[in-house]
Amino acid sequence: MPSVLVLDPLSDEGLALLEAAEGVTYEVRTGLSGDALKKSLNEFDGAICRSGVKITPESLEGNTRLKAIVRAGVGTDNIDKKAATRAGIVVMNTPAGNTVSTAEQTIALLLAMSRNVAPAYQSLIEGRWDRKKFMGTQVSGKTLGIVGLGRIGMAVATRAKALEMNLIGYDPFMSAEHADKFGIELVENVADMLPRLDYLTVHTPLTDETRGLIGPEQVAALKPGARLVNCARGGIYDEAALVEGLKSGKLGGVALDVFPEEPCTENPLFGMDGVVCTPHLGASTEEAQNQVAVEAVELLTAYLMTGAIRCAVNVAALDPKTLAALKGYIDVAHRLGRLCEGLLPSGIESCRLTYRGELADKETKILASAFAAGLLERAMGEEVNLINAESLLTERGIQLVTESCSTQGAFRASMSVEVAGGGKSHTLIGTLLGQDMPRLVSIDGYRLEAFLDGTMLVFTHKDVPGIIGAIGIALGEGGVNIAQMAVGRDKPGGDAIGVLNVDGDISDSALSAVRAHKAISSATVVQLPAAGTLPHWLG
Numbered sequence: 272m273p274s275v276l277v278l279d280p281l282s283d284e285g286l287a288l289l290e291a292a293e294g295v296t297y298e299v300r301t302g303l304s305g306d307a308l309k310k311s312l313n314e315f316d317g318a319i320c321r322s323g324v325k326i327t328p329e330s331l332e333g334n335t336r337l338k339a340i341v342r343a344g345v346g347t348d349n350i351d352k353k354a355a356t357r358a359g360i361v362v363m364n365t366p367a368g369n370t371v372s373t374a375e376q377t378i379a380l381l382l383a384m385s386r387n388v389a390p391a392y393q394s395l396i397e398g399r400w401d402r403k404k405f406m407g408t409q410v411s412g413k414t415l416g417i418v419g420l421g422r423i424g425m426a427v428a429t430r431a432k433a434l435e436m437n438l439i440g441y442d443p444f445m446s447a448e449h450a451d452k453f454g455i456e457l458v459e460n461v462a463d464m465l466p467r468l469d470y471l472t473v474h475t476p477l478t479d480e481t482r483g484l485i486g487p488e489q490v491a492a493l494k495p496g497a498r499l500v501n502c503a504r505g506g507i508y509d510e511a512a513l514v515e516g517l518k519s520g521k522l523g524g525v526a527l528d529v530f531p532e533e534p535c536t537e538n539p540l541f542g543m544d545g546v547v548c549t550p551h552l553g554a555s556t557e558e559a560q561n562q563v564a565v566e567a568v569e570l571l572t573a574y575l576m577t578g579a580i581r582c583a584v585n586v587a588a589l590d591p592k593t594l595a596a597l598k599g600y601i602d603v604a605h606r607l608g609r610l611c612e613g614l615l616p617s618g619i620e621s622c623r624l625t626y627r628g629e630l631a632d633k634e635t636k637i638l639a640s641a642f643a644a645g646l647l648e649r650a651m652g653e654e655v656n657l658i659n660a661e662s663l664l665t666e667r668g669i670q671l672v673t674e675s676c677s678t679q680g681a682f683r684a685s686m687s688v689e690v691a692g693g694g695k696s697h698t699l700i701g702t703l704l705g706q707d708m709p710r711l712v713s714i715d716g717y718r719l720e721a722f723l724d725g726t727m728l729v730f731t732h733k734d735v736p737g738i739i740g741a742i743g744i745a746l747g748e749g750g751v752n753i754a755q756m757a758v759g760r761d762k763p764g765g766d767a768i769g770v771l772n773v774d775g776d777i778s779d780s781a782l783s784a785v786r787a788h789k790a791i792s793s794a795t796v797v798q799l800p801a802a803g804t805l806p807h808w809l810g
Protein backbone atom coordinates (compact mmCIF):
# COMPACT_ATOMS: atom_id res chain seq x y z
CA MET A 272 0.00 0.00 0.00
CA PRO A 273 1.60 3.34 -1.03
CA SER A 274 2.40 5.67 1.86
CA VAL A 275 2.50 9.46 1.89
CA LEU A 276 4.60 11.76 4.04
CA VAL A 277 3.22 15.24 4.78
CA LEU A 278 6.21 17.50 5.42
CA ASP A 279 4.57 20.91 6.03
CA PRO A 280 1.25 21.91 7.61
CA LEU A 281 -1.54 20.97 5.22
CA SER A 282 -5.15 22.19 5.42
CA ASP A 283 -7.74 20.01 7.15
CA GLU A 284 -9.52 19.43 3.84
CA GLY A 285 -6.30 18.07 2.33
CA LEU A 286 -5.69 15.81 5.32
CA ALA A 287 -9.29 14.61 5.25
CA LEU A 288 -8.89 13.67 1.61
CA LEU A 289 -5.72 11.72 2.42
CA GLU A 290 -7.55 10.01 5.25
CA ALA A 291 -10.34 9.02 2.88
CA ALA A 292 -8.06 7.92 0.02
CA GLU A 293 -8.47 4.18 -0.41
CA GLY A 294 -5.30 2.15 -0.58
CA VAL A 295 -3.06 4.95 0.76
CA THR A 296 -1.63 5.52 4.23
CA TYR A 297 -0.11 8.77 5.43
CA GLU A 298 1.84 10.37 8.25
CA VAL A 299 2.48 14.02 9.10
CA ARG A 300 6.09 14.83 10.07
CA THR A 301 6.73 18.56 9.94
CA GLY A 302 9.85 20.58 10.76
CA LEU A 303 12.26 17.95 9.42
CA SER A 304 15.76 18.67 8.16
CA GLY A 305 19.16 16.97 7.89
CA ASP A 306 19.37 13.24 8.63
CA ALA A 307 15.84 13.05 10.02
CA LEU A 308 14.48 14.38 6.71
CA LYS A 309 16.67 12.05 4.66
CA LYS A 310 15.58 9.03 6.69
CA SER A 311 11.90 9.96 6.51
CA LEU A 312 11.99 10.54 2.75
CA ASN A 313 13.29 7.00 2.34
CA GLU A 314 10.38 5.53 4.31
CA PHE A 315 7.54 6.75 2.07
CA ASP A 316 6.41 6.46 -1.56
CA GLY A 317 5.24 10.04 -1.91
CA ALA A 318 5.66 13.36 -0.12
CA ILE A 319 3.63 16.57 0.05
CA CYS A 320 5.22 19.84 1.09
CA ARG A 321 4.71 23.59 1.08
CA SER A 322 7.59 26.04 1.18
CA GLY A 323 8.80 25.20 4.71
CA VAL A 324 10.86 22.06 4.22
CA LYS A 325 14.05 22.22 2.10
CA ILE A 326 14.45 19.10 0.01
CA THR A 327 18.16 19.21 -0.77
CA PRO A 328 20.33 16.86 -2.86
CA GLU A 329 21.68 15.44 0.44
CA SER A 330 18.19 14.63 1.66
CA LEU A 331 17.52 12.58 -1.50
CA GLU A 332 20.90 10.90 -1.71
CA GLY A 333 20.60 7.13 -2.03
CA ASN A 334 16.80 7.30 -1.91
CA THR A 335 15.38 4.19 -3.52
CA ARG A 336 11.78 4.45 -2.34
CA LEU A 337 10.30 7.89 -2.93
CA LYS A 338 8.46 8.20 -6.25
CA ALA A 339 6.94 11.67 -6.14
CA ILE A 340 7.03 14.97 -4.28
CA VAL A 341 4.08 17.31 -4.66
CA ARG A 342 4.39 20.96 -3.72
CA ALA A 343 1.08 22.30 -2.42
CA GLY A 344 1.66 25.66 -4.09
CA VAL A 345 3.50 27.13 -7.06
CA GLY A 346 7.19 27.66 -6.33
CA THR A 347 9.24 24.46 -6.22
CA ASP A 348 12.47 26.30 -5.41
CA ASN A 349 12.66 24.54 -2.02
CA ILE A 350 13.00 21.20 -3.85
CA ASP A 351 16.22 20.30 -5.64
CA LYS A 352 14.65 19.19 -8.91
CA LYS A 353 17.90 18.00 -10.45
CA ALA A 354 18.51 15.67 -7.54
CA ALA A 355 14.88 14.52 -7.63
CA THR A 356 15.01 13.79 -11.36
CA ARG A 357 18.25 11.92 -10.94
CA ALA A 358 16.67 9.81 -8.21
CA GLY A 359 13.69 9.11 -10.50
CA ILE A 360 11.30 11.21 -8.41
CA VAL A 361 8.52 13.18 -10.10
CA VAL A 362 8.11 16.71 -8.76
CA MET A 363 4.64 18.21 -9.22
CA ASN A 364 3.03 21.47 -8.12
CA THR A 365 -0.47 22.91 -7.86
CA PRO A 366 -0.01 26.02 -9.95
CA ALA A 367 -3.42 27.67 -9.90
CA GLY A 368 -4.79 27.07 -6.39
CA ASN A 369 -3.30 30.16 -4.76
CA THR A 370 -3.29 32.62 -7.68
CA VAL A 371 -6.21 34.73 -6.51
CA SER A 372 -5.05 34.86 -2.89
CA THR A 373 -1.55 35.95 -3.89
CA ALA A 374 -2.91 38.59 -6.26
CA GLU A 375 -5.13 39.86 -3.44
CA GLN A 376 -2.13 39.97 -1.09
CA THR A 377 -0.24 42.01 -3.69
CA ILE A 378 -3.09 44.51 -3.88
CA ALA A 379 -3.41 44.50 -0.07
CA LEU A 380 0.28 45.39 0.31
CA LEU A 381 0.08 48.00 -2.45
CA LEU A 382 -2.79 49.75 -0.68
CA ALA A 383 -1.38 49.24 2.83
CA MET A 384 1.91 50.81 1.71
CA SER A 385 0.13 53.72 -0.01
CA ARG A 386 -2.03 54.47 3.03
CA ASN A 387 0.47 53.68 5.81
CA VAL A 388 -1.95 51.17 7.32
CA ALA A 389 0.61 49.28 9.40
CA PRO A 390 2.50 52.22 10.97
CA ALA A 391 -0.73 54.17 11.52
CA TYR A 392 -2.23 51.31 13.50
CA GLN A 393 1.05 50.88 15.37
CA SER A 394 0.93 54.57 16.38
CA LEU A 395 -2.61 54.10 17.71
CA ILE A 396 -1.44 51.13 19.77
CA GLU A 397 1.28 53.39 21.11
CA GLY A 398 -1.33 55.98 22.13
CA ARG A 399 -0.92 58.57 19.35
CA TRP A 400 -3.65 60.09 17.16
CA ASP A 401 -1.36 61.27 14.36
CA ARG A 402 -3.29 62.28 11.24
CA LYS A 403 -0.61 64.44 9.64
CA LYS A 404 2.21 61.95 9.70
CA PHE A 405 0.31 59.35 7.73
CA MET A 406 -0.70 61.35 4.69
CA GLY A 407 -1.17 58.74 1.94
CA THR A 408 -1.22 58.41 -1.83
CA GLN A 409 -4.20 57.51 -4.01
CA VAL A 410 -3.54 54.65 -6.40
CA SER A 411 -6.23 55.59 -8.92
CA GLY A 412 -4.65 57.20 -11.97
CA LYS A 413 -1.17 55.98 -11.00
CA THR A 414 0.97 53.75 -13.22
CA LEU A 415 1.73 50.20 -12.12
CA GLY A 416 4.50 48.19 -13.78
CA ILE A 417 4.06 44.41 -13.70
CA VAL A 418 7.03 42.17 -14.46
CA GLY A 419 5.82 38.63 -15.17
CA LEU A 420 2.38 38.35 -16.73
CA GLY A 421 1.60 34.76 -15.79
CA ARG A 422 -1.25 33.62 -13.57
CA ILE A 423 -0.63 35.97 -10.63
CA GLY A 424 0.67 38.89 -12.72
CA MET A 425 -2.51 38.84 -14.81
CA ALA A 426 -4.75 38.46 -11.75
CA VAL A 427 -3.02 41.51 -10.25
CA ALA A 428 -3.53 43.36 -13.55
CA THR A 429 -7.31 42.82 -13.56
CA ARG A 430 -7.56 43.94 -9.94
CA ALA A 431 -5.33 46.98 -10.46
CA LYS A 432 -7.39 47.91 -13.52
CA ALA A 433 -10.48 47.92 -11.28
CA LEU A 434 -8.61 50.38 -9.05
CA GLU A 435 -8.25 52.62 -12.14
CA MET A 436 -4.49 52.21 -12.38
CA ASN A 437 -2.61 52.47 -15.69
CA LEU A 438 -0.75 49.27 -16.48
CA ILE A 439 2.61 48.65 -18.13
CA GLY A 440 3.85 45.09 -18.33
CA TYR A 441 6.86 43.05 -19.32
CA ASP A 442 6.96 39.33 -19.98
CA PRO A 443 8.99 37.72 -22.76
CA PHE A 444 6.22 35.14 -23.24
CA MET A 445 3.32 37.51 -23.77
CA SER A 446 2.21 39.13 -27.03
CA ALA A 447 1.39 42.84 -27.18
CA GLU A 448 -2.07 41.98 -28.61
CA HIS A 449 -2.91 39.70 -25.68
CA ALA A 450 -1.63 42.23 -23.14
CA ASP A 451 -3.64 44.95 -24.85
CA LYS A 452 -6.87 42.97 -24.34
CA PHE A 453 -6.28 43.34 -20.59
CA GLY A 454 -5.44 47.01 -20.86
CA ILE A 455 -1.72 46.41 -20.36
CA GLU A 456 0.85 48.28 -22.44
CA LEU A 457 3.55 45.71 -23.12
CA VAL A 458 7.14 46.98 -23.21
CA GLU A 459 10.20 45.20 -24.54
CA ASN A 460 12.26 45.18 -21.37
CA VAL A 461 12.17 46.18 -17.73
CA ALA A 462 14.44 49.20 -18.27
CA ASP A 463 11.86 50.77 -20.59
CA MET A 464 9.17 50.84 -17.93
CA LEU A 465 11.16 52.03 -14.89
CA PRO A 466 11.13 55.84 -15.46
CA ARG A 467 7.36 55.77 -16.03
CA LEU A 468 6.23 53.90 -12.93
CA ASP A 469 4.63 54.97 -9.69
CA TYR A 470 4.45 51.34 -8.55
CA LEU A 471 6.30 48.18 -9.53
CA THR A 472 5.30 44.60 -8.76
CA VAL A 473 7.11 41.42 -9.82
CA HIS A 474 5.46 38.05 -10.48
CA THR A 475 8.20 35.91 -11.99
CA PRO A 476 9.92 32.84 -10.63
CA LEU A 477 13.36 33.36 -9.11
CA THR A 478 15.78 32.37 -11.86
CA ASP A 479 19.32 33.35 -12.84
CA GLU A 480 17.69 36.01 -15.00
CA THR A 481 15.38 37.45 -12.34
CA ARG A 482 17.76 37.28 -9.36
CA GLY A 483 18.65 40.92 -8.58
CA LEU A 484 16.38 42.08 -11.44
CA ILE A 485 15.93 45.34 -9.54
CA GLY A 486 19.29 46.45 -8.19
CA PRO A 487 20.95 49.86 -7.62
CA GLU A 488 20.97 50.73 -11.33
CA GLN A 489 17.25 50.00 -11.73
CA VAL A 490 16.34 51.85 -8.53
CA ALA A 491 18.26 54.85 -9.88
CA ALA A 492 16.24 54.66 -13.11
CA LEU A 493 12.89 54.74 -11.29
CA LYS A 494 10.70 57.80 -10.99
CA PRO A 495 11.37 59.53 -7.63
CA GLY A 496 8.95 58.27 -4.98
CA ALA A 497 8.22 54.97 -6.76
CA ARG A 498 6.87 52.17 -4.55
CA LEU A 499 7.85 48.52 -4.96
CA VAL A 500 5.98 45.32 -4.10
CA ASN A 501 7.27 41.74 -4.11
CA CYS A 502 4.91 38.81 -3.53
CA ALA A 503 6.86 36.47 -5.81
CA ARG A 504 10.24 35.38 -4.48
CA GLY A 505 12.88 36.98 -2.27
CA GLY A 506 16.00 37.90 -4.23
CA ILE A 507 14.24 39.41 -7.25
CA TYR A 508 14.78 42.80 -5.60
CA ASP A 509 18.28 43.44 -4.30
CA GLU A 510 17.48 44.31 -0.67
CA ALA A 511 20.60 46.47 -0.20
CA ALA A 512 19.45 48.61 -3.15
CA LEU A 513 16.01 48.94 -1.52
CA VAL A 514 17.56 50.09 1.77
CA GLU A 515 19.67 52.68 -0.07
CA GLY A 516 16.70 53.78 -2.18
CA LEU A 517 14.58 54.36 0.92
CA LYS A 518 17.38 56.15 2.78
CA SER A 519 18.03 58.50 -0.14
CA GLY A 520 14.30 59.20 -0.56
CA LYS A 521 14.37 57.82 -4.10
CA LEU A 522 11.85 55.15 -3.12
CA GLY A 523 8.49 56.10 -1.64
CA GLY A 524 7.86 52.67 -0.18
CA VAL A 525 8.65 48.97 -0.21
CA ALA A 526 6.22 46.10 0.46
CA LEU A 527 7.56 42.59 0.71
CA ASP A 528 5.94 39.24 1.37
CA VAL A 529 9.01 37.18 0.48
CA PHE A 530 12.70 37.17 1.42
CA PRO A 531 15.91 35.64 0.10
CA GLU A 532 16.23 33.53 3.25
CA GLU A 533 13.11 32.37 5.05
CA PRO A 534 12.09 32.42 7.82
CA CYS A 535 13.31 36.01 8.06
CA THR A 536 12.86 37.86 11.32
CA GLU A 537 15.79 40.23 11.08
CA ASN A 538 16.19 42.47 8.09
CA PRO A 539 17.54 46.01 7.67
CA LEU A 540 14.27 46.97 5.97
CA PHE A 541 12.14 46.06 8.98
CA GLY A 542 11.14 49.21 10.80
CA MET A 543 12.23 51.64 8.09
CA ASP A 544 9.71 54.34 7.13
CA GLY A 545 7.63 53.39 4.11
CA VAL A 546 8.13 49.66 4.58
CA VAL A 547 5.44 47.05 5.13
CA CYS A 548 6.28 43.36 5.21
CA THR A 549 4.45 40.08 5.78
CA PRO A 550 5.90 36.63 6.50
CA HIS A 551 5.20 34.94 3.15
CA LEU A 552 1.43 35.13 3.50
CA GLY A 553 0.48 35.39 -0.19
CA ALA A 554 -1.09 31.94 -0.25
CA SER A 555 -2.20 31.96 3.37
CA THR A 556 -5.95 32.03 3.01
CA GLU A 557 -8.30 29.21 3.90
CA GLU A 558 -9.47 29.08 0.31
CA ALA A 559 -6.00 28.86 -1.22
CA GLN A 560 -4.71 26.38 1.32
CA ASN A 561 -7.71 24.11 0.89
CA GLN A 562 -7.42 24.26 -2.86
CA VAL A 563 -3.68 23.57 -3.05
CA ALA A 564 -3.88 20.84 -0.42
CA VAL A 565 -6.75 19.07 -2.15
CA GLU A 566 -5.03 19.37 -5.54
CA ALA A 567 -1.76 18.11 -4.07
CA VAL A 568 -3.42 15.05 -2.54
CA GLU A 569 -5.26 14.33 -5.79
CA LEU A 570 -2.08 14.63 -7.88
CA LEU A 571 -0.04 12.44 -5.56
CA THR A 572 -2.59 9.68 -5.05
CA ALA A 573 -3.33 9.57 -8.82
CA TYR A 574 0.36 9.13 -9.53
CA LEU A 575 0.93 6.51 -6.85
CA MET A 576 -2.19 4.52 -7.79
CA THR A 577 -2.30 4.89 -11.60
CA GLY A 578 0.98 6.38 -12.77
CA ALA A 579 -0.83 9.49 -14.10
CA ILE A 580 1.49 12.50 -14.18
CA ARG A 581 -0.07 15.98 -14.12
CA CYS A 582 1.50 19.34 -13.29
CA ALA A 583 5.00 17.86 -13.18
CA VAL A 584 7.85 20.34 -13.27
CA ASN A 585 10.64 17.88 -14.04
CA VAL A 586 9.03 15.46 -16.52
CA ALA A 587 6.40 15.48 -19.26
CA ALA A 588 2.76 15.12 -18.29
CA LEU A 589 1.27 11.68 -18.64
CA ASP A 590 -2.42 11.04 -18.21
CA PRO A 591 -3.82 7.51 -17.73
CA LYS A 592 -5.37 7.56 -21.24
CA THR A 593 -2.04 8.36 -22.91
CA LEU A 594 -0.30 5.84 -20.70
CA ALA A 595 -2.82 3.13 -21.64
CA ALA A 596 -2.67 4.03 -25.34
CA LEU A 597 1.13 3.94 -25.42
CA LYS A 598 1.79 1.12 -22.96
CA GLY A 599 2.57 -1.45 -25.68
CA TYR A 600 4.96 0.92 -27.44
CA ILE A 601 6.60 1.94 -24.18
CA ASP A 602 7.35 -1.76 -23.80
CA VAL A 603 8.69 -1.93 -27.40
CA ALA A 604 10.89 1.14 -26.80
CA HIS A 605 12.26 -0.29 -23.57
CA ARG A 606 13.04 -3.64 -25.23
CA LEU A 607 14.74 -1.89 -28.16
CA GLY A 608 16.89 -0.01 -25.65
CA ARG A 609 17.89 -3.27 -23.99
CA LEU A 610 18.65 -4.85 -27.39
CA CYS A 611 20.76 -1.89 -28.55
CA GLU A 612 22.80 -1.97 -25.36
CA GLY A 613 23.33 -5.71 -25.82
CA LEU A 614 24.45 -5.28 -29.42
CA LEU A 615 26.90 -2.48 -28.54
CA PRO A 616 28.08 -3.54 -25.08
CA SER A 617 31.27 -1.50 -25.27
CA GLY A 618 29.30 1.74 -25.22
CA ILE A 619 26.83 3.90 -27.07
CA GLU A 620 27.59 7.50 -27.94
CA SER A 621 24.49 8.59 -29.83
CA CYS A 622 20.93 7.46 -30.50
CA ARG A 623 18.31 8.66 -32.93
CA LEU A 624 14.70 7.58 -32.54
CA THR A 625 12.22 7.97 -35.38
CA TYR A 626 8.51 7.47 -34.79
CA ARG A 627 6.47 6.43 -37.81
CA GLY A 628 2.81 6.16 -38.78
CA GLU A 629 0.31 6.47 -35.93
CA LEU A 630 3.09 7.03 -33.40
CA ALA A 631 4.21 10.20 -35.18
CA ASP A 632 1.45 12.37 -33.72
CA LYS A 633 1.45 10.83 -30.23
CA GLU A 634 3.05 12.20 -27.06
CA THR A 635 6.27 10.31 -27.71
CA LYS A 636 8.58 11.80 -25.07
CA ILE A 637 7.79 8.85 -22.85
CA LEU A 638 9.01 6.45 -25.56
CA ALA A 639 12.39 8.17 -25.58
CA SER A 640 12.51 7.83 -21.79
CA ALA A 641 11.57 4.14 -22.00
CA PHE A 642 14.25 3.56 -24.64
CA ALA A 643 16.82 5.37 -22.48
CA ALA A 644 15.78 3.28 -19.46
CA GLY A 645 16.30 0.12 -21.52
CA LEU A 646 19.76 1.27 -22.57
CA LEU A 647 20.88 1.98 -19.02
CA GLU A 648 19.12 -0.81 -17.19
CA ARG A 649 21.83 -3.46 -17.31
CA ALA A 650 24.36 -1.01 -15.90
CA MET A 651 22.08 0.72 -13.42
CA GLY A 652 19.41 -1.84 -12.53
CA GLU A 653 16.39 -0.63 -10.59
CA GLU A 654 17.97 2.78 -10.14
CA VAL A 655 16.82 3.81 -13.59
CA ASN A 656 13.18 4.56 -14.43
CA LEU A 657 11.05 6.62 -16.78
CA ILE A 658 11.64 9.82 -14.83
CA ASN A 659 15.42 9.85 -14.61
CA ALA A 660 16.47 7.81 -17.67
CA GLU A 661 16.97 10.69 -20.07
CA SER A 662 18.83 12.86 -17.59
CA LEU A 663 21.08 9.91 -16.68
CA LEU A 664 21.78 9.47 -20.39
CA THR A 665 22.66 13.15 -20.75
CA GLU A 666 24.90 12.95 -17.66
CA ARG A 667 26.80 10.20 -19.43
CA GLY A 668 27.23 12.35 -22.53
CA ILE A 669 25.03 10.07 -24.65
CA GLN A 670 23.13 12.04 -27.25
CA LEU A 671 19.50 11.19 -27.85
CA VAL A 672 17.60 12.87 -30.68
CA THR A 673 14.07 12.09 -31.74
CA GLU A 674 12.02 12.82 -34.83
CA SER A 675 8.61 11.93 -36.15
CA CYS A 676 7.73 10.86 -39.66
CA SER A 677 4.07 10.61 -40.55
CA THR A 678 4.75 8.30 -43.53
CA GLN A 679 3.30 4.99 -42.45
CA GLY A 680 5.84 2.46 -43.81
CA ALA A 681 4.98 -1.25 -43.69
CA PHE A 682 3.36 -1.03 -40.25
CA ARG A 683 0.50 0.96 -38.74
CA ALA A 684 3.02 2.34 -36.26
CA SER A 685 6.69 1.67 -35.69
CA MET A 686 9.79 3.19 -34.14
CA SER A 687 13.26 2.92 -35.53
CA VAL A 688 16.41 3.43 -33.49
CA GLU A 689 19.86 4.16 -34.80
CA VAL A 690 22.61 3.74 -32.23
CA ALA A 691 26.33 4.33 -32.66
CA GLY A 692 29.36 3.92 -30.45
CA GLY A 693 32.99 2.79 -30.64
CA GLY A 694 32.97 3.03 -34.45
CA LYS A 695 30.01 0.62 -34.77
CA SER A 696 26.36 1.28 -35.40
CA HIS A 697 23.02 -0.52 -35.63
CA THR A 698 19.59 0.39 -36.90
CA LEU A 699 16.59 -1.49 -35.50
CA ILE A 700 12.88 -1.13 -36.18
CA GLY A 701 10.33 -2.27 -33.64
CA THR A 702 6.57 -2.50 -33.75
CA LEU A 703 3.67 -3.93 -31.80
CA LEU A 704 1.46 -6.74 -33.01
CA GLY A 705 -1.97 -6.61 -31.42
CA GLN A 706 -1.93 -4.93 -28.01
CA ASP A 707 1.04 -6.61 -26.38
CA MET A 708 3.32 -8.44 -28.81
CA PRO A 709 6.54 -6.47 -29.32
CA ARG A 710 8.36 -7.41 -32.49
CA LEU A 711 11.69 -6.58 -34.12
CA VAL A 712 10.90 -6.11 -37.83
CA SER A 713 14.20 -4.87 -39.20
CA ILE A 714 17.80 -5.00 -38.13
CA ASP A 715 20.55 -3.14 -39.98
CA GLY A 716 18.36 -2.94 -43.06
CA TYR A 717 17.41 -6.66 -43.10
CA ARG A 718 13.67 -7.26 -42.84
CA LEU A 719 12.54 -10.08 -40.57
CA GLU A 720 10.03 -10.67 -37.80
CA ALA A 721 11.56 -11.65 -34.49
CA PHE A 722 10.17 -11.78 -30.97
CA LEU A 723 11.57 -9.05 -28.73
CA ASP A 724 11.82 -11.12 -25.59
CA GLY A 725 13.84 -13.55 -23.51
CA THR A 726 17.27 -14.78 -24.57
CA MET A 727 18.03 -13.62 -28.11
CA LEU A 728 20.89 -14.76 -30.31
CA VAL A 729 21.64 -12.28 -33.07
CA PHE A 730 24.09 -13.54 -35.71
CA THR A 731 25.33 -12.32 -39.08
CA HIS A 732 26.25 -14.88 -41.70
CA LYS A 733 26.52 -15.76 -45.38
CA ASP A 734 23.28 -17.01 -46.86
CA VAL A 735 24.58 -20.53 -47.52
CA PRO A 736 22.89 -23.91 -46.99
CA GLY A 737 23.27 -25.61 -43.61
CA ILE A 738 23.48 -22.57 -41.31
CA ILE A 739 20.25 -23.22 -39.50
CA GLY A 740 21.10 -26.88 -39.06
CA ALA A 741 24.58 -26.05 -37.76
CA ILE A 742 23.25 -23.59 -35.22
CA GLY A 743 20.53 -26.04 -34.20
CA ILE A 744 23.19 -28.66 -33.52
CA ALA A 745 25.53 -26.26 -31.67
CA LEU A 746 22.75 -25.04 -29.39
CA GLY A 747 21.14 -28.47 -29.07
CA GLU A 748 24.42 -29.95 -27.86
CA GLY A 749 24.55 -27.15 -25.29
CA GLY A 750 21.06 -28.17 -24.13
CA VAL A 751 19.40 -25.03 -25.54
CA ASN A 752 15.94 -25.22 -27.09
CA ILE A 753 15.14 -22.81 -29.95
CA ALA A 754 11.72 -21.20 -29.44
CA GLN A 755 11.56 -18.96 -32.48
CA MET A 756 13.76 -18.11 -35.46
CA ALA A 757 13.79 -15.28 -38.00
CA VAL A 758 16.21 -14.60 -40.83
CA GLY A 759 16.62 -11.58 -43.12
CA ARG A 760 18.93 -11.42 -46.11
CA ASP A 761 19.85 -8.91 -48.79
CA LYS A 762 19.71 -11.42 -51.69
CA PRO A 763 19.87 -15.20 -52.12
CA GLY A 764 23.42 -16.27 -51.38
CA GLY A 765 24.30 -12.80 -50.05
CA ASP A 766 24.70 -11.44 -46.50
CA ALA A 767 22.10 -12.37 -43.92
CA ILE A 768 21.20 -11.81 -40.29
CA GLY A 769 19.42 -14.24 -38.01
CA VAL A 770 17.62 -13.74 -34.71
CA LEU A 771 16.81 -16.70 -32.49
CA ASN A 772 14.75 -16.66 -29.32
CA VAL A 773 15.75 -19.53 -27.10
CA ASP A 774 14.57 -21.03 -23.83
CA GLY A 775 17.02 -20.53 -20.99
CA ASP A 776 20.59 -19.29 -21.26
CA ILE A 777 23.20 -19.92 -23.96
CA SER A 778 26.43 -21.18 -22.44
CA ASP A 779 29.80 -19.79 -23.49
CA SER A 780 30.71 -23.12 -25.08
CA ALA A 781 27.49 -23.22 -27.14
CA LEU A 782 28.12 -19.64 -28.26
CA SER A 783 31.72 -20.50 -29.18
CA ALA A 784 30.45 -23.44 -31.25
CA VAL A 785 28.11 -21.09 -33.15
CA ARG A 786 30.88 -18.55 -33.71
CA ALA A 787 33.20 -21.29 -34.96
CA HIS A 788 31.08 -21.84 -38.09
CA LYS A 789 33.00 -20.42 -41.06
CA ALA A 790 29.92 -18.79 -42.63
CA ILE A 791 28.96 -16.99 -39.39
CA SER A 792 30.76 -13.67 -38.96
CA SER A 793 29.31 -12.58 -35.60
CA ALA A 794 27.02 -13.90 -32.89
CA THR A 795 25.80 -11.96 -29.87
CA VAL A 796 23.55 -13.03 -27.04
CA VAL A 797 21.22 -10.40 -25.58
CA GLN A 798 18.96 -10.91 -22.59
CA LEU A 799 15.59 -9.17 -22.76
CA PRO A 800 12.67 -9.39 -20.31
CA ALA A 801 10.49 -12.46 -20.82
CA ALA A 802 7.37 -12.08 -22.97
CA GLY A 803 4.65 -10.22 -21.08
CA THR A 804 7.03 -8.91 -18.39
CA LEU A 805 6.85 -5.15 -18.03
CA PRO A 806 9.55 -3.03 -16.41
CA HIS A 807 8.97 -2.26 -12.71
CA TRP A 808 8.19 1.36 -13.53
CA LEU A 809 5.45 0.45 -16.01
CA GLY A 810 3.74 -2.26 -14.03
Ligand SMILES: NC(=O)c1ccc[n+]([C@@H]2O[C@H](COP(=O)([O-])OP(=O)(O)OC[C@H]3O[C@@H](n4cnc5c(N)ncnc54)[C@H](O)[C@@H]3O)[C@@H](O)[C@H]2O)c1
Nearest residue numbers: 345346419420421422423442444474475476502503553554
Ligand atom coordinates in the same frame (compact mmCIF):
# COMPACT_ATOMS: atom_id res chain seq x y z
N1 LIG B 1 3.88 34.98 -1.98
C1 LIG B 1 3.33 33.80 -2.14
O1 LIG B 1 2.84 33.21 -1.19
C2 LIG B 1 3.26 33.19 -3.49
C3 LIG B 1 2.17 32.38 -3.82
C4 LIG B 1 2.11 31.83 -5.09
C5 LIG B 1 3.13 32.06 -5.99
N2 LIG B 1 4.19 32.81 -5.62
C6 LIG B 1 5.27 33.10 -6.58
O2 LIG B 1 4.77 34.03 -7.54
C7 LIG B 1 5.49 33.90 -8.75
C8 LIG B 1 4.54 33.86 -9.93
O3 LIG B 1 3.68 32.75 -9.85
P1 LIG B 1 2.65 32.43 -11.04
O4 LIG B 1 1.75 31.37 -10.55
O5 LIG B 1 2.08 33.67 -11.59
O6 LIG B 1 3.66 31.81 -12.10
P2 LIG B 1 3.47 31.74 -13.69
O7 LIG B 1 4.39 30.69 -14.15
O8 LIG B 1 2.04 31.64 -14.05
O9 LIG B 1 4.01 33.16 -14.19
C9 LIG B 1 5.35 33.53 -14.18
C10 LIG B 1 5.56 34.45 -15.37
O10 LIG B 1 6.84 35.01 -15.27
C11 LIG B 1 7.32 35.18 -16.59
N3 LIG B 1 8.75 35.36 -16.57
C12 LIG B 1 9.71 34.43 -16.36
N4 LIG B 1 10.93 35.01 -16.43
C13 LIG B 1 10.72 36.32 -16.67
C14 LIG B 1 11.59 37.45 -16.82
N5 LIG B 1 12.92 37.31 -16.74
N6 LIG B 1 11.04 38.65 -17.06
C15 LIG B 1 9.69 38.79 -17.13
N7 LIG B 1 8.82 37.79 -17.01
C16 LIG B 1 9.34 36.55 -16.76
C17 LIG B 1 6.87 33.91 -17.30
O11 LIG B 1 6.84 34.08 -18.70
C18 LIG B 1 5.47 33.73 -16.71
O12 LIG B 1 4.48 34.33 -17.54
C19 LIG B 1 6.35 32.65 -8.57
O13 LIG B 1 7.64 33.05 -8.18
C20 LIG B 1 5.69 31.93 -7.42
O14 LIG B 1 6.58 31.09 -6.75
C21 LIG B 1 4.27 33.39 -4.41
Ligand SMILES: O=C(O)CC[C@@H](O)C(=O)O
Nearest residue numbers: 321322344345346554555
Ligand atom coordinates in the same frame (compact mmCIF):
# COMPACT_ATOMS: atom_id res chain seq x y z
O1 LIG C 1 3.05 27.42 0.91
C1 LIG C 1 2.98 28.63 0.98
O2 LIG C 1 2.25 29.21 1.77
C2 LIG C 1 3.76 29.50 -0.01
C3 LIG C 1 3.16 29.45 -1.36
C4 LIG C 1 3.86 30.18 -2.45
O3 LIG C 1 5.07 30.70 -2.15
C5 LIG C 1 3.92 29.37 -3.71
O4 LIG C 1 4.92 29.44 -4.41
O5 LIG C 1 2.92 28.70 -4.02
